[in-house]
Amino acid sequence: MGRSLHILGICGTFMAGLAVLARELGYRVTGQDANIYPPMSTQLQQAGIELIEGYRGADIPTDSELVLIGNALSRGNSAVEWVLNRRLPYRSGPEWLQQQLLGERWVVALSGTHGKTSTTAMVTTMLQQCGFEPGFLIGGVAPGLGLSARLGRPPYFVIEADEYDSAFFDKRSKFLHYRPQTLVVNNLEFDHGDIFADLTAIETQFHHLLRTVPGRGKIIYPAGVAAIERVLQRGCWSDTERLHHPDGWQVERQETPAGQQLQFWWQGERQGELLWSQAGAHSAANALAALAAVRHAGIPPPEAIAALSHYQGVKRRLETIWQRHGIVIYDDFAHHPTAIATTLAGVRQRYPKQRLIAVVEPRSNTMRLGGHRDSLPQALAVADVAFIYSGQLAWQLAAGESIAVNELSELVEQVADAAVAGGHIVVMSNGSFDGFHQRLITALEQRLG
Template sequence: MHLHILGICGTFMGSLALLAREKGYRVTGSDANVYPPMSTQLAEAGIQVSEGWQPSHLDPQPDLVIIGNALGRGNPLVEHVLDRGLPYTSGPQWLAEHVLQDRWVLAASGTHGKTTTSSMLAWILEFNGLAPGYLIGGVPRNFGMSARLGDSSFFVIEADEYDTAFFDKRSKFVHYRPRTLIINNIEFDHADIFDSLADIERQFHHVVRTVPGMGQVLYPSGDAATERVLAKGCWSSRQPFLSPVGEEAARPGDSGLPGARLLKADGSEFVIESDGEILGEVRWSLKGRHNVHNALAAVLAARHIGVREQHACQALCQFAGVARRLDALAERNGVVIYDDFAHHPTAIASTLEGLRAAFPGERLLAIIEPRSNTMKMGVHRQAL
């Protein structure tokens, strides 16, 4: 069967292409921007990518066209598909029907930390012999690629609230039907498709409604938006945890909730504990309280499928991070250059806080590129 993917160089669609190729499909694709690292991954997988939107890219005619959410009416290839009546679907729909069926889906959602949390969770499962499949919007260094089918029933996915396609305006994560759902946090973002925080909360309510009764929703206690979402209805078990992030960061005590206690201010060493009992200890190269938050969520999600906290923490001690997440690119004459993907004021602040804790008293210079649609619209101007 021949699949042609429109927008194939996007992080999600490119990863989808890798999964389809691994399943034995013939895969080709089109995109306007063909460049590494995704173009390199696709080429290594033997996937032909055509640059631009010429209708000739669909000759010979594929059996199915998968249309990315960045494409809409007026795109020459989209119009060609519609005019010719070619079979088409969205990426999330295809994933749900051809990869996620009969899998135990563990989804990492939220405004921040999805890529890192899902990478941590996939590595925890891999380290503990569970051989999960995964699809992540980045390249975890422990794996070296952004997606694979895996050899078990478990599948880890970065679950995005962005819309599915021009013909399906539901959030992508509604298609995934997770049994284990992490909601890392909820803030206003994606101002190009959402008018308010309430609109975003509604989409999270929709995904919570898809979690089965034997499933679990994991979230930071005290996150107001998440609490509002769950108050609308949750039919599975809940696992709140104490986040180490924020001005009033919660510390584990006698609350009965699991949390993280920092051993070093920069987050490079910490323990996970509950009711005074240490469940595991992590010493790693990552920095920042936000990464400790992500780690806590990943450890607890792994616990839901039977991985002991101690064994999960052992995996995290060998977690090598994700490309473009606080990446140390170079060091010269005492100056260290980092690259980070953060594009929301909260995420940027968390990254800078981690660096400040790692380099106390040192001068810190931040250069911000407003790449997301929300940033380009100036919605977060005051927050910056």
């Protein structure tokens, strides 16, 4: 294979990470996307990667030896049709990654419906702080790591293991290409309603994932999750460790204004404690899973816990983006009712007497199509006021405590009016939210001076 690579869908978090890795491996990399947008476009341009906006097939460089096609592209896309009609060599991103890199590494894979990005960043941080130079690929940017991907040095490669499909020509979950030695299954719920018919279909993909873990590998999972138990019952050939179980790993959590205090236990023996700035039960659960993963990779728990104190979070995971006049605005990626509920609960527990305002853009395909219509109201119940941007929904919101707003400008005005009295505003979307965050900040600054 030559050393020239072209990537379709290059600004997606996964494909952008591949582009960075390819550059480190010595490839000349170019890429196309429908929209060239930060933060990934910034990361790519800094790596010396040429970006082309739009999907004109004629824009694919004629000297490209291989085309990687992202899973956001389908038949009918002009660039895809160009590749197929001219019989250009092509691969999915996950397949290329396995062939070029993962086959030579100890792969630590972090999977599950929620918490993958944060837990992947935690494991990477812990290994780095303990003297290793792990490679990694994360579906986001962690301030403490600088980039979303890095080649690193053997033996370790840490990867966010996504169950979404690999490409239009390979409908298997991406994680089936990774072949991990250490696998965390953090949780398992229905999501991605655009490609999975039901939870059973997702469980089948996780069953196939378990089949790829060697007998000497390790599978780490939370006790008492029915969907994960069903997956294990279908076949497990590797050692396992349970989270939140007296015979395995446990964590005790206390929320304080100074931060979250955690104590960790392994088989009834205390391993250490941590005070950090993260909030919520989900953060504690992610930390516990990360601790178990790095222990399997050879890091003693006391050292790993000390290393975790250097974790700086991940952008868009309860990230404080503005704070003035007693008002704090957070940006969060939560787009599933469980993640929404745990994110809001974490803020509520840390600031029990302060006002909590939730703003949700139901942007994911599952949410837009009504897959979570029954559970969304309960997820927002902990907030004093909840706003839902309903402009793109294919279903009708039920009457309740949430305020549904169809127009973005109206949403900005209503949230700003509600926020003037002070409190914590958690804005949740897995997209750009059409610039809502900055528009809200501008509106508040105009009101408050």
